[in-house]
Amino acid sequence: xxxxxxxxxxxxxxxxxxxxxxxxxxxxxxxxxxxxxxxxxxxxxxxxxxxxxxxxxxxxxxxxxxxxxxxxxxxxxxxxxxxxxxxxxxxxxxxxxxxxxxxxxxxxxxxxxxxxxxxxxxxxxxxxxxxxxxxxxxxxxxxxxxxxxxxxxxxxxxxxxxxxxxxxxxxxxxxxxxxxxxxxxxxxxxxxxxxxxxxxxxxxxxxxxxxxxxxxxxxxxxxxxxxxxxxxxxxxxxxxxxxxxxxxxxxxxxxxxxxxxxxxxxxxxxxxxxxxxxxxxxxxxxxxxxxxxxxxxxxxxxxxxxxxxxxxxxxxxxxxxxxxxxxxxxxxxxxxxxxxxxxxxxxxxxxxxxxxxxxxxxxxxxxxxxxxxxxxxxxxxxxxxxxxxxxxx
Amino acid sequence: xxxxxxxxxxxxxxxxxxxxxxxxxxxxxxxxxxxxxxxxxxxxxxxxxxxxxxxxxxxxxxxxxxxxxxxxxxxxxxxxxxxxxxxxxxxxxxxxxxxxxxxxxxxxxxxxxxxxxxxxxxxxxxxxxxxxxxxxxxxxxxxxxxxxxxxxxxxxxxxxxxxxxxxxxxxxxxxxxxxxxxxxxxxxxxxxxxxxxxxxxxxxxxxxxxxxxxxxxxxxxxxxxxxxxxxxxxxxxxxxxxxxxxxxxxxxxxxxxxxxxxxxxxxxxxxxxxxxxxxxxxxx
Numbered sequence: 001x002x003x004x005x006x007x008x009x010x011x012x013x014x015x016x017x018x019x020x021x022x023x024x025x026x027x028x029x030x031x032x033x034x035x036x037x038x039x040x041x042x043x044x045x046x047x048x049x050x051x052x053x054x055x056x057x058x059x060x061x062x063x064x065x066x067x068x069x070x071x072x073x074x075x076x077x078x079x080x081x082x083x084x085x086x087x088x089x090x091x092x093x094x095x096x097x098x099x100x101x102x103x104x105x106x107x108x109x110x111x112x113x114x115x116x117x118x119x120x121x122x123x124x125x126x127x128x129x130x131x132x133x134x135x136x137x138x139x140x141x142x143x144x145x146x147x148x149x150x151x152x153x154x155x156x157x158x159x160x161x162x163x164x165x166x167x168x169x170x171x172x173x174x175x176x177x178x179x180x181x182x183x184x185x186x187x188x189x190x191x192x193x194x195x196x197x198x199x200x201x202x203x204x205x206x207x208x209x210x211x212x213x214x215x216x217x218x219x220x221x222x223x224x225x226x227x228x229x230x231x232x233x234x235x236x237x238x239x240x241x242x243x244x245x246x247x248x249x250x251x252x253x254x255x256x257x258x259x260x261x262x263x264x265x266x267x268x269x270x271x272x273x274x275x276x277x278x279x280x281x282x283x284x285x286x287x288x289x290x291x292x293x294x295x296x297x298x299x300x301x302x303x304x305x306x307x308x309x310x311x312x313x314x315x316x317x318x319x320x321x322x323x324x325x326x327x328x329x330x331x332x333x334x335x336x337x338x339x340x341x342x343x344x345x346x347x348x349x350x351x352x353x354x355x356x357x358x359x360x361x362x363x364x365x366x367x368x369x370x371x372x373x374x375x376x377x378x379x380x381x382x383x384x385x386x387x388x389x390x391x392x393x
Numbered sequence: 394x395x396x397x398x399x400x401x402x403x404x405x406x407x408x409x410x411x412x413x414x415x416x417x418x419x420x421x422x423x424x425x426x427x428x429x430x431x432x433x434x435x436x437x438x439x440x441x442x443x444x445x446x447x448x449x450x451x452x453x454x455x456x457x458x459x460x461x462x463x464x465x466x467x468x469x470x471x472x473x474x475x476x477x478x479x480x481x482x483x484x485x486x487x488x489x490x491x492x493x494x495x496x497x498x499x500x501x502x503x504x505x506x507x508x509x510x511x512x513x514x515x516x517x518x519x520x521x522x523x524x525x526x527x528x529x530x531x532x533x534x535x536x537x538x539x540x541x542x543x544x545x546x547x548x549x550x551x552x553x554x555x556x557x558x559x560x561x562x563x564x565x566x567x568x569x570x571x572x573x574x575x576x577x578x579x580x581x582x583x584x585x586x587x588x589x590x591x592x593x594x595x596x597x598x599x600x601x602x603x604x605x606x607x608x609x610x611x612x613x614x615x616x617x618x619x620x621x622x623x624x625x626x627x628x629x630x631x632x633x634x635x636x637x638x639x640x641x642x643x644x645x646x647x648x649x650x651x652x653x654x655x656x657x658x659x660x661x662x663x664x665x666x667x668x669x670x671x672x673x674x675x676x677x
Contacts, residue, residue: 028486049669056485059511063478066471066508070451070482073469074490078482094474223467223483224490226446230413230462232470241416241462242470 002050004189013151013156013178014039017107017171020155021079023192026105027053028078030067032060032086035119037109040081054282061086065093069102074223077159080107084113087133094168095134097258099233101210101218103162103169103197105155110174110286110337122175122287122366124337130170131315137253139260140349141267142170142315146180146289146366154312160195161267165259166217172314174337176287176366200227200277208238210252216259260316269312270321274300277308280331280379283322283346285311288335288368295372304380314342319349326350331379335359335372340389347389355385359392397413408435411445413465420459424606424618426577427457430524431464433580433601434495437587438466448491450481453505456605457497457524474504477512480519488518488662491591498525498539502558505536513567513596515661520590520597523560527606527642541644545612553644562637564598565654568644571597572637572654576625577604579650583635586652595660602629602648615645 003022011019018040021029029044031037041055048055054076058064064080071078082090087108097104112118113125130142141161143154154171162169200207200219207227210218221227234242235252243252260267274296275281284292289310299306309325309332311318322345326332332354334343343358350356359375361368375392406414408534421427423494435499445466452461452493454473467490471479480492494501496658501509501523512519528546529535536546543552559574571593575583583601590597604610604621615621625648633651640649659667 028482030482030485049672054485054665056481058478058481059507062475063481063511066475066478067482067485069471070469070479070484071486072482073467074483076486078486093474093475100469150583224447224451224487228446228465228467230468230470232462233472234470239415314453 004192006186006188008183008185010181011040011148011183011184011340013111013145013148013173015043016148016151016184017155017173018043019186020056020152021105021159022047022051022053024077024156024159025194026079026159028068028071028076029050029053029055029080030058030064030071030078032058032064032083034083034086036111036146036178037081039178040107047117061089062092065090065097065106068104069093069097069100072102072104073223077103077163081107081109082142083109083111083119084117084123084232087126087129091129091133095136095138096233097168098134098138098229101166101256103166105158105162105169105171107155107171107173109178110172120175122337124172124174124286124288124341126340127172127314127341130172137257139257140315141165141167141171141260141313142172143312144172144314145177146286146310147177148180149184151177152184152186156192156194160193163195163197164217165262165263165312166220172286174287174366175248176284209240210236211238215263216255225361258319264316267313267316268318268321270318271310271312272310275307275309275325277305279305279329280333281307281309281325282335282372283309283311284335285314285342288337288350288361290366291361291369291372292335294367294371295369295376298369298373299376304376306376311342317345317349322346323353325353326353329354330382331355331357333357333359333372333375333379335361337361337366340391343389352385352387355379355382355390357390358391408432411435411438411465413463413570416463419463421456422607422612424604424621425456426526426601426603426618427460427524429577429580430522430583430601431460433584434464434522434587436584440584440588441591443491443591446516447489448493449480449483450493450495451476451483452494453500455497455498455529457495457527458500460495463654467571475501475508476500477508477519477521478507481508481517484517485662486518492519494519494521496523497539498523498527498560499529502560502563503538510563510567513569513598516568516570516595516658518594518596518660518662520587520593520599522587522599522601524601524603525560526603526609528605528609530605530608534612541642541646543644544609547612557642559641560600561640561653563600565579566638568596568658569598569654570595570656570658573598573601573652574602574640574650576602576608576629576648576650578622578625578629595658602650
């Protein structure tokens with residue numbers, strides 16, 4: 001299999017993402033160039049000729065995701081790659097992808113914002129946009145990689161989630177992780193779990209594009225197979241025909257939420273270390289996890305019982321695990337490369353059981369630990385639970 | 394009455410294999426021309442003698458945006474203005490599919506203008522049918538990028554002050570390989586043009602001038618749908634091969650119709666696969 005280059009490689013995060021995508025079966029990339037995601041295009045193009053994948057550079061990010069949705073309906077696993085300014089433009093078709101229940105992956109290499117910000121500096125400022133950016137009610141799955149290996153692994157996971165639940169899935173990386181060069185291990189093709197598309201295989205005239213299975217997920221067919229189906233971004237019934245009333249809104253849109261919310265337990269993934277005896281837990285995701293793990297190790301050396309909770313899936317949010325930990329520990333420390341986004345979720349889910357301390361990690365980069373160590377020392381001494389989020393300054 | 398009951402016949406619509414009869418009645422107003430454009434298109438699909446299982450239709454938003462929902466093909470009703478972009482993805486991912494974009498002037502030329510010119514430039518193999526009724530009709534008669542100067546709309550109550558786009562000229566200069574314009578009165582010629590364009594390789598554009606009897610005509614006091622058809626009859630002129638520069642439409646002015654452009658250019662996917670094959674060959 002040319003698509004899976006088994007073995008050990010030293011790869012940049014962005015390049016690892018391409019290898020993950022190709023291993024997952026992605027054969028279409030529609031995009032619009034933007035820093036710091038450019039290496040993904042370059043590598044995908046380089047590799048496309050070996051695996052017969054198609055790449056098209058569209059006129060903007062709006063059309064890039066539109067093309068990806070169209071391509072996905074032909075049966076090709078498809079993705080787009082962007083950064084904050086592009087993600088903003090993609091919100092329109094994130095909504096259409098949700099409504100047409102079209103599997104695809106959106107890789108967002110987060111850079112500093114708002115607006116143009118700093119194109120080549122890392123940030124985690126798009127986390128809430130990925131969750132709430134498009135209008136209307138929907139649920140999303142978002143994964144956050146913190147190493148080049150994660151870029152490979154989580155890209156595959158993203159494709160698997162998108163096929164299983166028929167949704168756009170966001171891979172929320174940041175510039176640091178995208179450009180870090182590390183050793184990654186690519187397993188043999190047989191060892192990689194790939195979720196196939198769930199097709200309808202009944203008679204042609206009986207196909208209903210939005211007739212749901214028990215798990216609320218309808219089955220797909222490809223364009224050109226003779227089903228002559230119709231789908232619309234308007235509120236629709238099982239046939240994909242627009243119906244403008246409240247009953248149909250409930251019938252159509254509630255399952256879009258339930259297919260993720262009801263199955264959150266099987267989607268949510270976290271990685272824990274040293275949480276068994278921890279008095280303070282650092283909750284992190286993406287690039288900041290690197291700092292969190294370093295700080296934890298340094299604190300442990302000086303005898304402080306510190307643990308780490310890394311969010312593999314940021315959306316759906318690991319609510320249950322966070323409240324369990326909040327009940328056990330003095331404080332949850334949340335470093336983010338922004339001025340507070342996921343920390344609001346941590347605070348919501350900790351229900352006042354523990355102090356929630358926000359560390360704006362900002363410009364200092366993903367490997368910086370000084371601020372975290374200072375917060376940890378402070379948090380260990382704190383014996384009362386304070387209201388709201390405590391911001392480290 | 395008894396005899397009527399006993400002689401009740403199963404009436405099958407002649408277009409049943411290309412239209413979704415379970416969606417009729419459609420939403421279009423009396424006097425509207427979109428239904429005529431769909432009739433011409435349905436007939437063209439049958440006349441073109443192509444595998445309809447391999448044809449996909451994509452629409453954007455608006456009155457004409459609803460067409461995809463009535464045509465029995467793999468059909469997509471997408472976001473406002475983005476039908477061409479969505480269709481580009483389909484074509485690039487599976488070049489065996491014949492892609493048709495059926496949408497309105499506001500959808501394709503205003504919000505979707507950028508996608509339109511770039512798909513033409515790339516020469517994506519698709520047929521774009523643009524129904525031009527000079528106004529945003531579904532939202533109640535706002536000014537469009539095609540509204541003629543001096544015509545009234547709800548958002549230009551003193552008459553339109555923006556020069557409109559000349560759609561064939563825009564398509565031609567952006568690189569379209571087939572450009573035609575007809576009114577909904579020229580139903581047979583429109584159908585022939587659509588049949589021809591379904592076989593044309595490359596970015597093909599057919600503009601269909603259509604009466605909006607509910608908004609454009611009412612706001613501008615042009616009578617009902619029939620009056621507008623009479624106007625087309627008296628004021629349209631067939632000029633095949635006319636330079637697209639000369640196709641501006643003034644308020645209640647002459648409408649030049651015909652086939653203006655029919656040329657060959659390699660399509661995007663032809664260039665893409667050819668270049669890929671060259672590179673692969675060179676590697677071996």
